[in-house]
Amino acid sequence: MSSDSEIRYRHGAITIAGTTINPGEQATVAIPYGTYSSYETVHLKAHVRVSKKPGPTLLVTAGIHGDEVNGTEIVRRLMKEKFIKRMSGTLITIPVINAPAYSNRSRYMPDRRDLNRLFPGAPSGSLGARLAHTLCEYILPHVDLVIDLHTGTVNRANLPQLRVSPGDKEANRLAKIFSPPVLLIASIREGSFRHACSKRGIPVLLYESGEALRLDTPSIRFALRGIRSVMRELGMISKSSTKRFKLQPVVCKKSLWERAPMGGIFTPLVQLGRAVNQGDTLGFMADPFGDTEIPIIASYDGILIGRTNEGVADEGDALVHIGFASQQETAEDRIHESAGNFPDLPDEEDDHPVHTDPFADQL
Structure with a gap:
């Protein structure tokens, strides 16, 4: 220690x-x-x-x-x-x-x-x-x-x-x-x-x-x-019990939620872990009758660290959570490097075999 x-x-x-x-x-x-x-x-x-x-x-x-x-x-x-x-x-x-x-x-x-x-x-x-x-x-x-x-x-x-x-x-x-x-x-x-x-x-x-x-x-x-x-x-377990993972996390010193400008159907267009720039389209809200579509625009540069999975939203509901990333230009690559170093287990030790992947939002 x-x-x-x-x-x-x-x-x-x-x-x-x-x-x-x-x-x-x-x-x-x-x-x-x-x-x-x-x-x-x-x-x-x-x-x-x-x-x-x-x-x-x-x-x-x-x-x-x-x-x-x-x-x-x-x-x-x-x-x-x-x-x-x-x-x-x-x-x-x-x-x-x-x-x-x-x-x-x-x-x-x-x-x-x-x-x-x-x-x-x-x-x-x-x-x-x-x-x-x-x-x-x-x-x-x-x-x-x-x-x-x-x-x-x-x-x-x-x-x-x-x-x-x-x-x-x-x-x-x-x-x-x-x-x-x-x-x-x-x-x-x-x-x-x-x-x-x-x-x-x-x-x-x-x-x-x-x-x-x-x-x-x-x-x-x-x-x-x-x-x-x-x-x-902390010295609670020996160094031979586990190896240190040296990849440094993406540091975000602030975050905000982009919210629904109207009620209706929400379609997301950007996955978790992706870097976005101010002005990028993150998704869109549409009214159920097909008359109106409003894009959800990123207010700041950052990384998507949270998102609703609901297909409907009321006006003002939180839709997409953006973390303001330090070293924005490399943040997405570092997150995907984390995914590439995803902790693995031998099949005989894995008692949770149905994997969901929040990086790709897929099974």
């Missing part, structure tokens, strides 16, 4: 909500924070593995939004990796933070509130506020680094990307080690999990890829490779 790292090395047992996990042990801790309308208790469940060897404590989370199942699958696969048994430090994984939303295949809490706007929460607030408080109160005090896994919303796909805040030096350093196709420098939204971590001085890598309620291979494999690379950099 580099000498300028802010990540601490720890050693010894940790105690979470009354459960003690000693070095060399693992346990699933279920922390109650409320009851459903059916009077069943709802828990925040975290799997904790403490190594006999000293090292940082990494928290990998998914499912703050209950329909973002790519992250849950990434955590599931991470916990199955053979190198986890030989690691140093502590790994805490939460495959589903928002269990009520996950059970309903919904983005939101049962009261229709967004959990990622309720942090740090309150012990006597809404169910979501209590969940946020439980995560902050019982888990975060033990943590040195967070990797938080997300996707786009329903019918809105994201190119694999990491988002970090501009002032988080350690997160920016480790983001380049993670090496996603795109690194977006994004301000922190108040009330988000990332904001709560920032308040405690915990670096956060926020991974966005794919769309809600769908699994796709690139999203899963880019994340697993990135997590392994970060653990390797």
Whole structure:
């Protein structure tokens, strides 16, 4: 690990909500924070593995939004990796933070509130506020680094990307080690999990890829490779466990959504990962009666990092997400070099054989 790292090395047992996990042990801790309308208790469940060897404590989370199942699958696969048994430090994984939303295949809490706007929460607030408080109160005090896994919303796909805040030096350093196709420098939204971590001085890598309620291979494999690379950099796993991927991500310091100028049928004309110039046609809106067509024009130079997959839109709906790329002239080639170095698995190890390709929007 580099000498300028802010990540601490720890050693010894940790105690979470009354459960003690000693070095060399693992346990699933279920922390109650409320009851459903059916009077069943709802828990925040975290799997904790403490190594006999000293090292940082990494928290990998998914499912703050209950329909973002790519992250849950990434955590599931991470916990199955053979190198986890030989690691140093502590790994805490939460495959589903928002269990009520996950059970309903919904983005939101049962009261229709967004959990990622309720942090740090309150012990006597809404169910979501209590969940946020439980995560902050019982888990975060033990943590040195967070990797938080997300996707786009329903019918809105994201190119694999990491988002970090501009002032988080350690997160920016480790983001380049993670090496996603795109690194977006994004301000922190108040009330988000990332904001709560920032308040405690915990670096956060926020991974966005794919769309809600769908699994796709690139999203899963880019994340697993990135997590392994970060653990390797932190000294949690040996250098022989994984090789470092040296391709530098395309850095975007700002982004915007091009929105529908009218309601109607949306036809996209540009794929994710493509470079566009100001004035390029990204697609067009048409009224269902065939009288009007309006092109969607790029307002700025950049890279397509997100796009709706819905064929219809109301006026003002977000259609295409453009990241303002540094080194615009080489950005598309670098993204496609990422695709060309797509993490592969032997057939006997691949338990997700149906591949979708967000770079070409094809099966």
